[in-house]
Amino acid sequence: MTRTRIISPTRFPSLKSQRCGSGGDASFMEQLLLHCATAIDSNDAALAHQLLWVLNNIASPDGDSSTQRLTSAFVRALLSRAVSKIPTLFSTFGNTVFQPPADEIHRFSVVELAGFIDLTPWHRFGFIAANEAILTAVEGYAKVHIVDLSLTHCMQIPTLIDAIATKLNKPLLLKLTVVSSASNFPPFINISYEELGSKLVNFATSRNIEMQFTIIPSTYSDGFSSLLQHLRMYPTSYNEALVVNCHMILRYIPDETLTPSSPSSLSLRNVFLNQLRSLNPTMVTLIEEDADLTSDNLVTRLRSAFNYFWIPFDTTDTFMSEQRRLYEAEISWKIENVVAKEGVERVERTETKGRWLERMRDNEFGGVRVREEAVSELKAMLGEHAVGWGMKKDDDDESLVLTWKGHSVVFATVWVPI
Template sequence: GLELLNVLLECAQAVHRQDLDSATTLLAQLKHGASVYGDSMQRLTAHFAEGLATRILHHRHSATAAQLLPPAKLDLLHSLILHRPAASPAAADDHLAAFTALYKVSPFFKLAHFTANQAIVEAVAGRARVHVIDLDILQGFQWPSFIQALASRSGGPPSLLTLTGIGSSAESLRDTGNRLSSFAAMFGVPFRFQPLVVGSLEELDLGARIEPRTGNGEVDDMEEEEDEEEEAVAVNAVFQLHRLLNAPRESRKLERFLAGLRRIRPAAVTVVEQEAAHNAPDFIARFVEALHYYAAVFDSLDASLPQRDEERVRIEQVMFAAQIKNIVSCEGAERIERHEKMGFWAGKMGECGFAQAPMSSHSVSQAKLLLQLCPCDGYRVVESPCEGWPVGSISLGWQQRLLLTASTWGCA
């Protein structure tokens, strides 16, 4: 394992300085030691080697040099690239199968969803009309437990739950909406699903699409009487905001998006992001950080599933290998997996007019209970793990490495 790690680092340095002869020689060594069915280090090597090979083949600075490589070395580079179905029904089925498998064996998404849900339930407590905007609804896995929680409120469910589901496929959104509508009907929660098809978050101006809850910020007697009927809006941003960092800093794409979000005066904004610094401009620093982060992710899967388990291979390839490939091989606008740590998000949210709402003790105890239901030991829940972080944020860790952090924000 340590030998593979050293060769990976040496290869990354060769790619960075565009020493393609050395890089391809080292990639040949890595190919010999890598296997998507091996131990966690061999599997990790397969995906990082793919990223390095792709970087050589496609990076704009290396294009001319790559054309000068002999055919045998070009064949080597192509052989390291793992072929996955492009955007298609087969790819969507693959993603659903991988997501479902990961949900069963790991708290990675489950803790993110349940923690965000609990924060929203508390923020909209007692409100008759609730509107949740999910920035990437996928198959809607997050929302059945939320609907159940609203159904069991002491004062009864809301008179209307509106869920705006954002995604890139109209067909997928329709299927998700139908499933959630049936679920809400089963639990007696009046429900309306609003699909919103967008290619990327930067196309979305929430401030222009969603009316603020109050017109001028002032409440007269009549407004006070009608306050029950005003929508309590919550925005769910699970593993989404980092995708707005793929533009020059001066474009302030993230800041403009958060300003639009603030205009709708949400009762809660739930932010969950991977606890990693994958946005470093320096390639080697980014590579090393990604290697350490995904080593922890792959180790956690190793503790849950056998090496040759096809579900494990699918989870790693569909859910995480694409992230690794993007971090390692892409630059500029194409590099969208720009994860930042909680300190960064706390600064940005504060700068854009949001104040942190501490997670409740119930959220913390619920997160710890989820870990007890995991098929393996090694995961841990950490509250506000670093000095200077918002009090009340919750992090999921594997052994000594933090994997993700959840926090909740309201308008300052």
């Protein structure tokens, strides 16, 4: 039987300062994580155990530094991968258990979720950019049909309703269509979409807007085929605008890495965009995180994830402890999915802005510049948050980019058929 050798902290010259200091150097942590990932994927149980032992001792989920907490999330993800890949890895360790207990799933009330989203500009940035673009696109229409493909359970819609009531000159019919699927990624809410729709309809009525709310059972796993079929069956009518709002959810549609033998044009992401274009929408908004987490190589993917997810962890230092716990738990779920899962279970397949822009153009969409009114509103919103948040405009591709300490975080783009 292979004997597992426990590694001592003294073998790492900087380990003492890592444990006693503020959480240590991110580069040091990253290198340990990458070595551990390599050991796990090469089935080197002894080395994997040694590195996990070290990482578990220098990175606490309750650490004072964001680097410690970030690293702890990756340790948990690697542990989860190791357990599935090397089942015997922990069999000889007696009571030494590294795997932390699973977090309880938190289900937000609507009010709680709205407050949670307001903690950072992560989602609000896209809300504001998209809403301003939508207001411009639908002006003059008697009916507006918005298909809301979003992670945030329609949290963008109340501000849009309010803006429509305030800025557009005449009452209109607002039709809102959402998808309901058995998705298992956060954030979660504690009410049904039927209840949520009822609340939105009542709010719209209070703002003198007639609203229809439709729920379509459809899922990202097949490229929202049921939704597209529904939209084809009920095409837009005279004087009706069709707006498709895609907010951080298209990354869950399977990409080419799940079917590498198929042509890129046949990937479900491109199929979705192609069919969406055939509907001739008035406008499409696309808001996504700017990172590449699609690689089939674990080490490459882990490196990309570590160099992106430090951002949300770095932004939480000013949060109250409970806020920080919930916020970092959501990011930790993403990290575990990126690192521990493979195949169809690995749903976090974020692509860079450049790749999404290429997809949109390949499917005959053209970019539209976001108006200065949106830029001004975004600047005002960023002023409500911590120093470090910023924004840049890319004139080459008409996009707006949310930044943290100069690093790209989220991009917002607006598209029309060409």
